[in-house]
Amino acid sequence: MSSETTTSVKSNGADLRKRHLMVSARMLMLAVGMFGFGYLMVPLYEVICEVTGLNGKTGRISVAESEARLNESLQGADGKFLADREITVEFVGIVSAGGNWKFTPNDREMKVKPGQQYLTSYYAENLSSIPVVGQASPSVSPSAAARYFNKTECFCFTRQEFEAKGSRDMPVTFVIDPDVPINVDRVTLSYTFFKSADQTLSSVDALNPQISASVAAITTY
Amino acid sequence: MSGYGAHADHDEHDHHGPAPGLKRWLYTTNHKDIGTLYLWFSLSMFFIGGAMALIIRAELFSPGIQIVDPMFFNSMTTMHAIVMIFGLVMPAFVGLANWMIPMMIGAPDMALPRLNNWSFWIMPFAFTILLSTLFMDSGGPAGGWTLYPPLTLQMGDSFAFVIFAIHFMGISSVMGSINIVATIFNMRAPGMTLMKMPLFVWTWLITAFLLIATIPVFAGAVTMLLTDRYFGTSFFSAAGGGDPVMFQHIFWFFGHPEVYILILPAFGIISSIIPTFARKPLFGYDSMVYATASIAFLSFIVWAHHMFTTGMPLAAELFFMFSTMMISVPTGVKVFNWVATMWKGSMTFETPMLFAIGFVIMFTIGGLSGLMLAITPADIQYHDTYFVVAHFHYVLVPGAVYSLLAATYYWIPKWTGNMYDEKLGKIHFWTSTVFVNVLFFPMHFVGLAGMPRRIPDYSLQFADWNAIASIGAFGFGFSQLIFLWVVIKCIRGGKKATDEVWEGSVGLEWTVPSPAPYHTFEEAPPVAVINKNHF
Numbered sequence: 001m002s003s004e005t006t007t008s009v010k011s012n013g014a015d016l017r018k019r020h021l022m023v024s025a026r027m028l029m030l031a032v033g034m035f036g037f038g039y040l041m042v043p044l045y046e047v048i049c050e051v052t053g054l055n056g057k058t059g060r061i062s063v064a065e066s067e068a069r070l071n072e073s074l075q076g077a078d079g080k081f082l083a084d085r086e087i088t089v090e091f092v093g094i095v096s097a098g099g100n101w102k103f104t105p106n107d108r109e110m111k112v113k114p115g116q117q118y119l120t121s122y123y124a125e126n127l128s129s130i131p132v133v134g135q136a137s138p139s140v141s142p143s144a145a146a147r148y149f150n151k152t153e154c155f156c157f158t159r160q161e162f163e164a165k166g167s168r169d170m171p172v173t174f175v176i177d178p179d180v181p182i183n184v185d186r187v188t189l190s191y192t193f194f195k196s197a198d199q200t201l202s203s204v205d206a207l208n209p210q211i212s213a214s215v216a217a218i219t220t221y
Numbered sequence: 222m223s224g225y226g227a228h229a230d231h232d233e234h235d236h237h238g239p240a241p242g243l244k245r246w247l248y249t250t251n252h253k254d255i256g257t258l259y260l261w262f263s264l265s266m267f268f269i270g271g272a273m274a275l276i277i278r279a280e281l282f283s284p285g286i287q288i289v290d291p292m293f294f295n296s297m298t299t300m301h302a303i304v305m306i307f308g309l310v311m312p313a314f315v316g317l318a319n320w321m322i323p324m325m326i327g328a329p330d331m332a333l334p335r336l337n338n339w340s341f342w343i344m345p346f347a348f349t350i351l352l353s354t355l356f357m358d359s360g361g362p363a364g365g366w367t368l369y370p371p372l373t374l375q376m377g378d379s380f381a382f383v384i385f386a387i388h389f390m391g392i393s394s395v396m397g398s399i400n401i402v403a404t405i406f407n408m409r410a411p412g413m414t415l416m417k418m419p420l421f422v423w424t425w426l427i428t429a430f431l432l433i434a435t436i437p438v439f440a441g442a443v444t445m446l447l448t449d450r451y452f453g454t455s456f457f458s459a460a461g462g463g464d465p466v467m468f469q470h471i472f473w474f475f476g477h478p479e480v481y482i483l484i485l486p487a488f489g490i491i492s493s494i495i496p497t498f499a500r501k502p503l504f505g506y507d508s509m510v511y512a513t514a515s516i517a518f519l520s521f522i523v524w525a526h527h528m529f530t531t532g533m534p535l536a537a538e539l540f541f542m543f544s545t546m547m548i549s550v551p552t553g554v555k556v557f558n559w560v561a562t563m564w565k566g567s568m569t570f571e572t573p574m575l576f577a578i579g580f581v582i583m584f585t586i587g588g589l590s591g592l593m594l595a596i597t598p599a600d601i602q603y604h605d606t607y608f609v610v611a612h613f614h615y616v617l618v619p620g621a622v623y624s625l626l627a628a629t630y631y632w633i634p635k636w637t638g639n640m641y642d643e644k645l646g647k648i649h650f651w652t653s654t655v656f657v658n659v660l661f662f663p664m665h666f667v668g669l670a671g672m673p674r675r676i677p678d679y680s681l682q683f684a685d686w687n688a689i690a691s692i693g694a695f696g697f698g699f700s701q702l703i704f705l706w707v708v709i710k711c712i713r714g715g716k717k718a719t720d721e722v723w724e725g726s727v728g729l730e731w732t733v734p735s736p737a738p739y740h741t742f743e744e745a746p747p748v749a750v751i752n753k754n755h756f
Contacts, residue, residue: 016407020332023403031395031437038441038471042456045467052534096460137459143532197453197461 052147062152086111087176092190093122100128103193106169115178117152122191124160125167134160135196138189145187148180159196238739247342250334251739252319257636258341259316260629264705266308266348267622271698273301278660278694280677281687294677295363296355302366303383306483307390308348310617313625314486315340315397318425321632322401324730324737325419327410327746332403340396347389354379365675367472368443370457370465374450384447391436398429398436405429410729412748416510417755419728420503423510424489427517431478431485434521439475442468466531473524481520484584484616485513487624488555491577493728494631495559498574499566500725505558512551512558519548529600538597545595549588556585571723572646576627579619579654587615590665605675608668614661618697619654626653626704633711634718638736641711645703652700660693729754 089112091105102125112118126132136156140146151157155170162168176187239245239254249255276297280288289297319337323330331337354361359377362368373380405426409418418426445456446468455461457468488509496503503509525533525541533541559581568574590612594600603609626649634640663686668674672683679687718735732750733741 019407020403023406024333024399027399027402027433031399031433033437034434035437035441038438038474039445041438041471041474042445042467045464045470049464135460135462137462141532143534192459194460197455197458 085114087114087180087184088112088186089118089174089176090186090188091120091122092188094190094192096192096194099134099193099195100132101125101134101193102127102167103191112176114176114180117173117175119171119173121169121171122155123167123169124162124193126162126165129164131161131163131166131201133196133199133201134162134193136160136191136193138191141188141190142184145176145180145184148177148184149187149189150175150177156191159198161201248338250330250338252323252331252334252337253636253737253739255331255337255341256316256318256320259312259319259344262341262344263309263313263316263625264708266304266312267701268705269352270301270304270309271701273297273304275694275698277301278691281679282691283688284679284681284684286678289677291677292360292363295365295675296361298675299362299364299366300351300355303351303362303387304348305617306366306479307387308344310483310621310625311390311394312344314425314428314483315394315401317421317486317490317625317628317632318397318401320636321730322404322422322425323408324733324741325422325728326405326408326413327729327742327751328404328408329740329743331400332408333400336396337400340393340400343389343393343396347386347393350382350389351386354382357382367476368446368468369472370446370449370468373446374458380450381447384443387443388440391440394432394436398432401425401429402433410742410745410751412751416507417751419489419755420492420506420509420513421486421489424485424492424513427513428482428485431482431517431520435475435478435482438471439479442471442475445471466528469528469531470525473527474521476527477524478517478520480613480616481516483621485516487580487584487621488513490624490628490631491559491580492555494573494577494627495562495581496727497631497723497725498571498577499563499568501562501566502727503558504561504564505554508554509558512554515551516548519544519551523548526595526600529597530604542595542597546592549592552588556581556588569724571630572641572643572650573627573631575647575650576623576630579650580623580627583619583623583654583657584616587612587617587620590615603668605673606668607664607672607674610674611661611664611668614664618661619657623653629704629708631723632730633708634722635730635733635735635737637712637715638718638734639711639715640718640722641707641715645707645710649700649703649707652703653697656693656696656700658693660690660697663687663690663693727754 089110091107091109093103093105095101095103103122105120105122107120110118110120122136124134126134138151138154138156140149151172151174153171153173155172160170172189174189239251240248246254246258249258276289277294280286280294319331322328357377357379359379361379362373362376362383364373364376376383405418405422415423445454448454449456449458449463455463457463457465459465492503492509523541523545525537526545529538529541563578570578590608594603594609594612630641630646667679667683667686667690670683672679672687720734721731722735723731729742729746729751730737732746732754
């Protein structure tokens, strides 16, 4: 065998070693980068859902902003504000599996005009004999309407603390954007009420060590 | 003709053969030994995963709950999938890559032999951990191999073990892939340009990139599950502001490229076998390479077709529908190329060729039902029915698994130096092919009629087809014992194989003696030989 035509792989061992390290390092960087990308998908997903209104995630605007939008549409240059347009909003309350709550909407249904602000409320009662923190997660269907369904105030923005056997009405103020697609005449707002993953109580903590001990017990459970 | 490839001069090396005993296998860095280990490992997983499938089919033989309790049934469907995907198909392809890639590109070994040893030996531990969960009080994982939360988060204590096992399998796959990429980039013999590489090498190069790019995403997703369950994070728990649907996005971002990981090396195998037995060069080699690359690219932008029923907006449904359908174009190019290769060839029908033709026909059936599933409005009907089960089993069993059987029959004379028993091989092919269709074809019918998947019981109207499918399952399962016997018989002896083995064989692996010596291509083959041995 002539050595002119073939290069023995061994003859350039050091060089080859360097090239192996190079390729391996690059591939390893790709692998680590993709692991990071998996985690990056979490905030990306949030942003995409927010922008597109996917997953029925609803919008949130300030009262001032909502009034400004109403005035703008009342001027009606583009004819989007139809004074006689009415949308039926249905309210649904769901207790997530294993939750010991009563949770129902106080209004089953409301007829609303786009651009105007409305107030409704949900009733929640803690049926257990220990304080619990709840968290409501909203969803609007059809999802095409979700991004036009804006809330100026909602109990779902914050964690809701309840004393043992405690109950209260929780308000929601909402306004449907006048830009809502013309074919939407019925919107369902549904809340699922969960036991919050974070069970630390802000108020009772300092007051009653016994209660906070029992809270710690639920958290570990 | 075999002089240069073989290890001719024994005296000038310290180690010219394998170490004796068990240590040979534990410490080996030889690509052929490691390839053999991978292949035996995956064969054992084939039978373990197959036994699980038979438990499933025994329970589904007739309506009602007969044999196993529903929880165990669920863990059988889950484990069957994990074992077959991560234990059979992936390691078997890695084993073939180990054996064949260095011999196909004229390299003495893999680029990173010690890493190679490591990536294999992680696997038995990973699967011992995984299978051990079946003997735990909480039972094995039972929420489906896709591990969707919130169901998966309610799994018993086996959860942590399953996640740990998956991490290990992932590390093994990524290390194996890095090794393959480094081998193909750096170890090709002079003159072996990229466009002269056999398609098995090409498809594996692309598969390795897919693995390195997606397995870490999967690792991230299961790590999120783990921290959700044990460390109080809320990635997927709505109670803490997370979203379970997000898991499906992350999972299928890995999961869809994964299905191409399971089939691209098969394309490479079939592209080697068909030209050999048609005695014609592969039709459209370049288009095969480009088709493989485009399939790999498209696999990253179709993932949400697994999620049409989650309530996506119309625009997204349309995008994922069309991108999914687009995959059938490069796949169609491949199928037509194989058919064109056979066209007017001097074909003979040895066992590897039979399995290869079986692959082309039945993989295409699976591809067509996939095209049906890609149509969003239709998919909303088919979703989670046995039609889906029929679809992916057609592409995986008479698809990926047939390619593995074909590869074994094709290369085993090179591995052992003996010809396998052709008559038994043909019996194995025909029994497998009859029974695999008896097994999976009726699933199309019960699926279209609405039978849901992953449920141990079903309505009476599905009873007949299910009984037939179960008969097919047992027939197919026991046919594989013939394969085991053929392999053992071939190792123990048989007609001596020539170096070329097959009359029309083309490729560097056929220029070394049979059985392939422990060390091959310590000196690269001459350029003239390379030029003569490619399509």
